Each structure stands twice: as C-alpha cells, then as structure tokens.
Amino acid sequence: MSQLFQHLINGIATGTIYALVALGYTMVYGVLKLINFAHGDVMMVGVYMGYATALMLGRQAQSSPWGVLLIFLVAMGGCALMGFLIERFAYRPLREKPRLTALITAIGISFTLSYGFQLDIGFLPGSAPRAFPQIIKPVQWFTLGDPEFPDVVLWNWQVLSLLVAVVLMMGLQYLVYRTRFGRAMRAVSFDHRVAALMGIPTDRVISLTFMIGSALAAGAGLLYAIKDTSVSPLMGLYVGLKAFVAAVIGGIGNVPGAVVGALLLGLVEEFVVGYAASTWRDAVAFGFLILVLLVRPGGLFGRVAAEKV
Amino acid sequence: MDSSPPEGDVMSGPLLEAVGVSIQFGGLKALSDFNLSIHKGDLQGLIGPNGAGKTTAFNVLTGVYQPTQGEVRVSGQRVNGWLPHQINHLGLARTFQNIRLFRALTALDNVKVACRGQGALHPEGVGLGAKVRGAVRNYQDWWRALLLTPGFQAEERELTQQAEHLLEVMGLTHRRNEEARNLPYGEQRRLEIARALGTRPKVLLLDEPAAGMNTREKADLMVLIRKIRDDFNLGILVIEHDMKLVMGICEKITVLDHGETIARGEPAEVRNDRKVIEAYLGDSYLESQGGAA
C-alpha cells in the first residue's frame, strides 16, 4: 500500500519532467508543424549552462534564492538565444520546402550537439556524466512510516516542479488561446503566407515561439538535473524522445494534452518498473502510445483537422 | 458484391439513385430526404444557394460521407458503407469544387492515375471472398509490373494513349508534361474533368466546373460538357452557380435550400418557380434574363 503511494509520487515526478519538456515540443510543433528533434539536445545544453553557472557561483551562492534564480535565468536565456539562432539559420531557410527537409536539419543539429558535447576539447564537457549540484536543498516535505526508515517520501522539488509544470501549462494555454499573439501563432501554423496578409509578422512570431520553447526546455532540463542529480551529453536524446511521445499521446500541438500525456506516461512507466519487469518499460510505454492512437488517432485531446471535401 | 456490375444499357434502371438520403453534421442537417436518379445520357443540374448542401450531396453519393438515413444505389448496387474507390469502380466519378489535383504530378500522370485498362477494372466489393480475390489479382498485377511482362507493357502503352486522348478532348495536350500545380485555374478545372473521365465512369458528377472561367470559356465548356455526354455516353450531374450554363445545358434541374429539395423540373419551370427565385435566383435575375433573352 505505502509502496503504491511511493510509486505514485515517483511516477508523477517523472511525468512532470516529461511534461515540461513536452510543452516546448508541442509549442514548436504547433507553430511550425516541425518535429524538432533537437529539442532534447537544446535542453541538454541548457543544463550545462546552468551547471557552469552553478560552479562559478560556488557552494554557498548557488543554493541561495538569488543564485538559483540566476542559474535558471542564464540557462533559459542562453537557450532562448540558441533556439533563435537555430531557427534563424537552420529552419527558416527551409520554410518553403517540404517539411522533411527541416526535420533532417533538426536531426543534424541534434547529432552535432549530443556528440559535440561528448568531446573533451576546449570548453566541451566530455562524455562523462557530472553530478549536478543540489541547488535546491532536498527537503522531505512528507514522510510515512518511521522517520529513520520511511516507507513513503515526498520531496520538496517534486512538488515544486509539478507546480511549475501546471502553472506553465496554464500560462501557455492562455497565451495560445486567449492572446493576439496566440491567434497569430495558430494562423502562422496553418499558412504563414496568408497570415502575412493579415499583417502578422510571421518571422517574428516563429522566432519568438522558438525562443519560448527553448527557454522552457532549459527550465525543464534544470528541474530534471535537480531530480536525477546528474547532467550528461546524452540526457537530451532519451528525455526528448519520451517527451515527444508524451506530446503525441496528449495530441501534439495541444498544450494541456502534453501535460496529461506526460503524467500518464510517467505513471505507466513507473508502474511497469515497479510491479512488472523494468526491462519492458519502453516497450510498454510505446505500446501504450500506439494503443491510445489506435483508439484516438489524434491523441487524447488532439482533434484530427476537419477536412471539407 | 462479387459479380461485376451489370452494364448500364443492359438494364433500363437508373445508373445512380439516391433514395431519401439525409446527413447531419452535429446539429446541422446538411441534407435531408434527398432523392435523385440519373440514367444513361441524362444531363441534370443541381443548384441552390451557398451552403444548401450540394457538395455534401456529392460527398454522400461518392462515399466520402456516410448518409445518416436513406440509401444510395450505383448501377443497381446498394453502396451504403462502401469506400469511395469501390463506388468509383462501379462507375461513378466526380470533380471537386476546390480543385484537388495531384499537384506535383504532370497533367498526363494525373489522368493516368485514374485510367484503367478495360481488363484491369476489378471492383473489390465487400465480403471476404471478393476481398481475397481482389488481393490475389492485385499481387498478380504487381508481379506483372515487376517482371515487365509484355502484357503489362501493352497495358501501359494503352493507358498512355487513353490518357493522351482525354487530354486532347479537354484541349490540354500542350500541358501534357507540366506539373498540375503550375496550370492556371481554368485549365486545372478541365484537367480534373479529364482525370474523372479516366476512370471510365457511367455517371459523372461535376462540382462547379465553370467557376473561375470567363464568359467565353464558359460558353466553350457548355459545348464540351454536351460533347462528353454524347461521346462517352454517360449520365452527368452538374453543380453550378452560373445560370446561363445550367439553364443552357441541363434537361432537368434539382434545387436545394438548407438541405431540402425545394424544386425539381425543366429549366423553364424551375426558373419561374417562386420559391427558387426567393431562395436563390433573386428577383433581379428575372430582369437580367428578360434583358438578355
């Protein structure tokens, strides 16, 4: 019983991370209809930026509120800039071209980043994973059983990241469906040429979306690093993939869908590992995905665009 | 259905028949109790204000949408629940109101996609036996293609000629190897007709074929449509907002409004039908006609 609780907590914690990454994925997809395979790797770079900042700040400063804030700002700002550059130079030139071409450049960038960061030349960190400093002092906010050897533990950062995820979700939802910018985004996502005829500065809208998405990735990455206490060049590949799956389960392009999908995925994985064989985790995760899609081809919340013949 | 459909001329019955067809989109009844029957050689019109349900009617007849009530028969065969391509194999072809060509393919290939050699026409029908037989035939086809059997090559040649002929009929020979997306609007419409004819239909449904054509081109089109009807002797149903064209070529006209059939008959009757004038033509139409005629 208590074990069930612990699994629930773990599952939601994992799902939260997926959710945060998935939000960025879904946003970029929403406006460009591009599966941005580099998203996970952008996240990874963001985490290293935060890591570097933390080291510079040193033990004391890094865990002070201002330190933490600075770390997040640097990482998210850096990633926003990176996202801007990637979009500007790798994606924009291909906007009029078949979507697959942009996908390839995305893959190219993903390779460049994930393999590039494995080098131990110059500032590059090398392939060895690093311990990520505990910038948020882990505190047990709730325990069950005797405090020495508790049965269930709930950590402050678990609650924290869940809150962040939910707030961000609502924020994005508002941005996309309630604001003029959001309307512009959706217009651009369908046809940027006609959108321009409405006076929408398509390039700026797309750049901005990318920057927001990348910043989100960085933030998510940091929470991820805090959760699993490490940072490595390959961390993006795996989380990126899972986040994408989560986004699709929820109906890619749909903001709340991304979060729900992610939490579901997190729980499914946790329970497979906890109660069945962990070796089947990924199989079950993808099986779950396929099942969802067979029942609802547009994902849980996505609607397959009504096409008038 | 297993046995290939009985030939149109053998049976006197209608090639295309809709009986009490209705369809609903959420709350909206886009088409209600729609009846229609088209025989070989017919040239009928379907008109009505925007949003009346004309295109929807086409979609129901061709199997794009499933009717919520009623029954559709193509050359005597009930086709409710059939897939569009199966219905097409029974001899029903259409064009689209907002053009849907295979944009990156050449004009010739657009038509060739639709073309089928006489022999190769095999409606798969529903029911397991038919499916299996269809599948087997298909795989035979693949092998013939892979082994480049003489029969296959002959068929390819035949298809090409067939397609070229259709382009010629539609006056598109000069665009033979141009990508469909680069053709101007009017020619795209004609190409759609050529493509539809490629499937050797018994009934042809045209959705606003004259849209985007100037008066002169419309005049030519009228001649063309009649010519098609006679040369390929098939039944034709036209949706069109250009009264000159509709009244000019159609022997019988059905008028829809809000999904309801509000009138049906000879052009002359329809033209002077009070309800039709109110709902669709508008009074000024009478004068303009009076003026023109």
Added chain:
Amino acid sequence: MSEAQVKVLGERREFPPLLTVDGVKVSYGAIQALKGVTLKVGKGEVVALIGANGAGKTSTLRAVSGMLKPVGGRITLSGEDTTGAKAHTLVPRGMAHAPEGRGIFPNLTVLENLELGAYLRDDADGIAADMEKSYGLFPKLRERRKQLAGTLSGGEQQMLAIARALLSRPKLLLLDEPSLGLAPQVTETIFRNLRDVNAAGVSILLVEQNAHLALNFAHYGYVLETGEVVMAGPGKALLESPEIRKAYLGE
C-alpha cells in the same frame, strides 16, 4: 522584354494617385508569369483587371500585396516604394488582399478568422461594429460563427475571405475573383456593398472572370494577356469594344 503597346480607349477620370505598378515582372522558376505589367489605381477608384486563364491577374495581385517578390519593375503605394516589401509591412499602410483560393484558416472558427482580419487594429468597439457590418453583409457567417472555417461550404468560405479582408479597414482592397462560387444573388449583394465600401473612399483593384459584371462595376479596366497589359480604358468603354465583347463576353 519591351512593353507591348497598350491599346487605350477613351478618357480616364482623374483620381489622386494611390498605387502605381510600373513594368513589374514576376516569374515562378522558369515560367515568366508577368512580362512587365504597368497600371495605376487612384484614391477612391475601382479598377478591374480582366484576362484569360493564366494571363497573370493573380500574379499581379500577389506582386502588389507582397505575397511574392517581383523580379523587375517598381511598385509604389501612396508615393512610397513598396517593391518587394514583405506582405505584413503593407497591411498597416492600408493594403488588404482576399487571395485566390480564399486562404481562410480551416482549423480556426469563422469568428477567429474574422478577428485575424482585424489583427492590427485595437479599437475594440470599432472592430465590433465592423463585425456586425460583415454579418449584415453575409448572414450565413453569423449562423456559422462557431464553426471551423474548413468545414464551410465553398461559397461561405468565399464570403468569409471577403469579410475578413474588409475588417482591416483598408485603403486599397485587392479582390481575386470575389464572385467565384457564389450564388448569383449573393454576388449581387456583394457588389452592391462593395459599391458602398468604395463610396466610403476605399480603392479597389478587382480581378474578375465575369467581365460584364466587373467592367460595369469598375471606373477603369485593364486587359491582361500572357503577362502583359494589352488594353485599357474606362469600364463602359471596354464593354463597348468589339474585341472585349468577342474575347470575354463570348458574343
């Protein structure tokens, strides 16, 4: 490519200059769509552009509204050179374009589509008023306010496209075959209302297959053939001319 000599009929009524298109060339890859088109639209003037299929009417509008970059020539809007300017920079300067193929946003509702028409405006009540106007103009749109635009009927989509263009309160309105797929009655209403719009000082550059309708409506007309202006003159004058009657009115 040298300008083909344009056959000009009759006298042009004077309007203060708004749009000038001077020897504009456009090509799609190898295909040269416009071989040097020259035309003018004055403030408050209605100009019709007619021509056979593939003559280059749509391409001309696209070039004017910045949807595509001309490879040659010059375009000015109220004095400023706007050749090759990005489309979204022209909207604030009073340009509105209802493009060929309607270009509505199928996954947005009718309402959202209209709101996008007023993207650059922030006079809430002004917008509301104009919405009401367009609903008055096309009652069907009010019925379908919440429906996804993609599921509208062809004609309804056409109405939406025109209404959306009007919502930006343009100085110059580009219409590409507005009557396409519209019931005759609706066509009349639209043109009647366009008359009012124009009376309110909006200039209109109109591409229309129905030459009779267009030339009756327009102050001035140009005839396009294979990417060049071959004929120009007041609408009525053109309607009179035997060539036009033969080529476009099929008489």
Added chain:
Amino acid sequence: EKKSQPAPSGDKAQGGQAAQPATAGGAPAETNTLLLGVVTSLSGTQATFGSSTRNGIDLALKEANAAGGVKGKKLEMRVYDNQGKPEEAAQATTRLITQDKALLILGDVASSNSLAMADKAQAAGVPMITHSSTNPSVTEKGDYIFRVCFIDPFQGFVMAKFARENLKIGQVAILQDNKSAYSIGLTEVFTRAFTEMGGKIPATESYSQGDTDFRAQLTTIKKTKPQAIYVPGYYNDVGLIARQARELGLTTPMLGGDGWDSEKLFELAGDALDGSYFSNHYSPGNSDPKVQKFIADYKAAYGGEPDAFAALSYDAAKVAIAALEKAKDVSGPSIRDAIAQTKDFPGVAGTITLDEKRNAVKSAAILKVAKGKTEFVTTVNP
C-alpha cells in the same frame, strides 16, 4: 573456397593462411614504426572507458619509446572509435588490419564489441588482447585472442564469497543493468554462488544503461528489506543509484564490480556510497612502487586518477610490447606465440599469467568506499 570467410570458430590453419596476405605481407618492413591498433568506444554511453583505455595504452607506448622502442623501431598506436556498436568495431578492426597494417589489436571494454573485433582478428590471424572484456566467450573466439583481466564468473564469485564470509550477510537484493552483458553475467554468477553458500536473493530488479531514474526499482527492492544491494553496473549509473537509494531511505551498503571503478563515481554519488564494497582488478591504495609510479605518471600526463580500465589497458599494452620484443619476427603467428608464453608478468593491476584458455589468472582486490575514497580491504585469490 576463397568466397566464404572462415567461420568465426575458424580452425587455426585457415586463420594462419588468411594471415599471410594480411600481416606478413611485408608491410611492417617498409615503415620503421610498429603499429598497434586500438578500437574502443570514444562516443556513446561508455565513452569514458574509452578515453581511460586510450590514455593507458598511450602511456605504455610513451614509456617504451622513451626506452628506445622495440626491435629498434618506434611504437605507434592508432585509435578508432566504435561508438559502442559491434558493426563499427568490426569495421574499425578490419580497417586497422588490412589498411593500416596494424600488427596487433587492443580493446575493448564492452564484450559485444570485443567479440566482433575478436572475430575479425582471428580470421585475419592478427593477435588481439582485450584489457577488460570480462565475458568468457571473447577468448573462446580463437587462438589469437587474449585477455589480461579476470573473467565475470570469478568476479561474481569473489563478491559472493566476500559478502557471505567476510560481511556475514544472508539477504542481498540485486539491481542489474539489463543492457550490458557484463552486468547480466555477474548477476548470474553471483546469484548462483551466493545461494549455494546459503544466502538469499529476495529481489532481482533491472535498469537500462543511461537511465537516470531508478526510484521505481529501489522502491520495490526496499520493500524486501535486504541487508545489501548488489549493483554490478557501470559507475555512471551506480552513482545515481546510490544517491536515489539513500534519498528513498535505503541505507544498506551496496556491493559491486570493477565497473564501479572511476574517480567520477564519487563525484556522482557524493557520500551516498560510504560503507559499500566492490571487487576490482587493482587498488590505487596499493603501496607497490610500480603502481604508485604508474598513478603518478598517469596523473602527470592526463590529470585525474587512473581507473581500472586505464590500468588494465596499460598492462595489456605492456604485455603486447613485451611479446613484440620476444617474438622472432612481427608476423601474426609468432607474436601470438610470444603472447601465449606470458607468465608472471608484473602488471600494475596484478601479476598476469595466461592459462591455456588465453585468460589471465589473477587475484581480485576488494575495495571499500569511505568518504569519497577507496580503501584496500583484501585480495581474493582464484
């Protein structure tokens, strides 16, 4: 006959023949350097082992060259990355042998890569020494394949023995890396040995290399209240496992194998591993001057403590060099024979004697983790 390559288990005769064109093809005669080929993973999840490997070999060669090289020729190495994939390993090996005319192949850590390499080396009749592939099947590939470390069965047995006899515990849960044959192998042996000695394995959970969240498995393990957890994985996972175990309130000591050995382990695990034990090829704490010298030189050259992979690759290179020295010529067969004769070779990771199965007969060290350092506890002999 030419068409089909000799089967992997290929009989020596064939291997020998094939070798003639490949190596004794006079290539070395032209150059005045002797080329050693190295294949290891420089990218992918195991890249760190790759760089340790490379450094270890590099160090050995530098020393040898400083000492005037071998047979009057300078030694040279060429390192190729196999991205942790067998097909890449095979490709790189083939290239080293046929294009670059390497006399001898060194590598790799992951057994599946070594197996791929061994197959090609054996077929071409070029000797190969793996420094730390502990899977038995590697050297079974043929008579050209050698190994300078102990094998999984031994290591698994060692830890089981230690846990049962020295630590006197009876309940050990296992958390294995399902993606690494090494981990699976150790698990099997440990389980067998430990239960034979009367111990119990209440739970065997597994994870996949590169995972970063092990809470689910640990939660399940925790329920079984074990006295220790055996984690035969690689340090980069173990570090996180340790942390998360403590975080979930699992305070029992952990047991592991040579995969743990890396200074990074302590950076990752912090103090979470204090009181844990793992079996290893050598102990940095070992006072033997030759070991201390190695450590000093290594630090000087590459910075940072040498881990077991560095030490073993260093030894492997040393063995290879000694063999080249001894061999009457540099043809595949003679080098092979020279290596085969290796006896009581003083390596930094223990004395190496190759048995008839071409495996090193070595003792294992048990190390204890305390305050982010390792303490030598005892050696267990075969």
Added chain:
Amino acid sequence: MQTVAAVSSGSGSSSGVPAPLRGILPVLVALPVLLALEWLLSDSPFAIYLLSIMGVNVILAVSLNIVNGMTGQFSIGHAGFMAVGAYIAGVTSLALKDVALSFLPVGVSDQVFLFVALLVGGSASALAGFLVGLPSLRLRGDYLAIVTLGFGEIIRVVVTNTEAFGRALGLSGIPQTSSMAMVGFWVFLVVLTARRIAGSSHGRSLWAIREDEVAAEAMGVNTTGYKVRAFVISSFFAGVAGGLFAHFVPIINPGSFTFVKSMEIVVMVVLGGLGSTTGAIVAAVFLTLLPEGLRSAFTTFGSGSNLAQQVDQIRMPVYGMLLVVLMLARPQGLFGTKEFWEVVPRWIPRRRKGM
C-alpha cells in the same frame, strides 16, 4: 513527376531486346558482373566489409523510399524491420549451420542457405510491416511516424529480453557467409523493384496517395490497400538488408538498431531526394563513405599528438553539421523527385529508364 511520364513513354520504346526477355534482362546482365566483382575483391576484406555495409544501407534507403518518398507516408522505424530480418535470418542460419548440400561446392551451398535465411528474415519482416502498416489506415503524418518509431523501439526491447537472441550481449556465431555477389544481387533487386513500381500504375497510385488521398480514393485508388502494400514491400527488403548485415557482422546486438539508425536511413532518403531511387542510392553510398573518409582525412594529420587520437570522436559532430549544410545547400535533395539521368542529362542512354 517527370519520372513517371518518362517511364511510361520509355517503357514502350523499342529496344533491341525481345519484349518477353526484357523483364529479366537486367538480371542476366547483372549476375556475371557481380561474380566478377566477387572474384576481384576476394582478398581485400576491408573493401568487402565497406561495400557490404554500403549495400545494406542502399537497400535500406531505397526500400524506405518506397514508403516515405513515393507514398508520402512517414516511417521512422525502419531499423526495427531491419532488426526483425537480422535476428530471424540469423537464427535460421544458426539452425542450418551444420547442414550442407553435399552435391554442391561449400561456397555455393553456403550461398544457397544464406539465400534461404534471407528469404525467411525478409518474410518475417514483411509480416511485421503488414502489422505496422495497418495503423496507417487510420493514422496520418506524424502520428504514423511516431507509431513506426515506437514499433522499432518495441522490437529492440523484445530482443533485449529474449534468451534466444542473445539478449544484450547479442547474437554471435552466425556463419559469416555473406558475399559481395549476394549483397550486390539484393541491392540490384531492390533498385529494380523500386524502379519498376515507379514505372507502373502502382507507382502512380502511390504518388497519387502522396499528393492527395481523398482525390486518389475518388479516382478509384484503393489507398488503404496500397499503403499497406507499400509497407510490406519496403519492410521485406529492410528485413533482407538486416539478414545480410547479420551475415557479415560477427555479432548483432540491439544497440545496432536504435532509432538513431532509423534516422540515418531517413536522412539518406531525404538527402537523396524524396521519391528519387537513384538519389537514395547516391546518398546512401555517400553517407556510408563519409565517416571512413573523415577517418582517413583525420589520421593523416600526424598521429601521436593527443588531438590525433581524439580525432575519431570528432567525426560524428562533423557528420551532424554536414547534414545541416547539405540540406540548406540542396533542400530538395540531391536529385529532387527526379532520377539521376533526368538531372545529369544526356550521356545516360534513355532506354535505361525502362529498367
């Protein structure tokens, strides 16, 4: 799609060869060439290995192109099919290891068994393709993509947990009977198949589906049927490619069939130009040689120095950047949707199109 126009007009064109023969003519021409190649290369293992890898990649790219390029479906799980073929064929060969056709010389009998194994592997993979193809009846675009990807991952997990497949360590001891002739033969076969599909009404139907499914249906194209068939054919060849792979790579393990591998195949297809068979070939060859090329290039800067040793790591980032650059330089892919001889004009005899 000039291709098709050209083909259909070309296929009729008169060539010296009698019509009944033309179907199999290319085969008759190719076989001796392959055997010659086999003989020439027989004592340069590296060349053989490289060519084999290249061949496998070509088969993968060309077969994937049938789904992604021609049919416009978006599959990114090709490595999964490859895995199915590799393991099934591998297991088959292991089972047949000790049997031999005594009446044939060893080499030949090996090839016979290899061929059998490949067919088995290919068929298994085709079956998988059928199963994965079924969802494509309901799913579109990226949703289908993720399903194929998921399938590939599931396959890997299954393998990792199956004792018979050697689990994580991998399956070793498969007789290394692959030969240049066999690889070449299948490369040739897949290309021939792709080209002939392209030249037939089937090819046109696939293209029609890519362009507009609704219209295709309305024109009598059984879209669902064709999509599934495209998947089946494509995955069959992917399986064969895997089978070949398993017969010259000493040990196959799940790590060789990750979704990164699938991505590499997609890259080949897109880089070559969606729908262009020859493009896929060129891209596959190029991308296979690229890493080895970089290797040679790098090893030429003096070895010994620390950088020279690290150099092999630099290949992958460089590869990634090259992808970006290439795509930007040629967004439509090497040949667009056209074929080699339509882009590189004249000097290729026009008849070749019929092939």
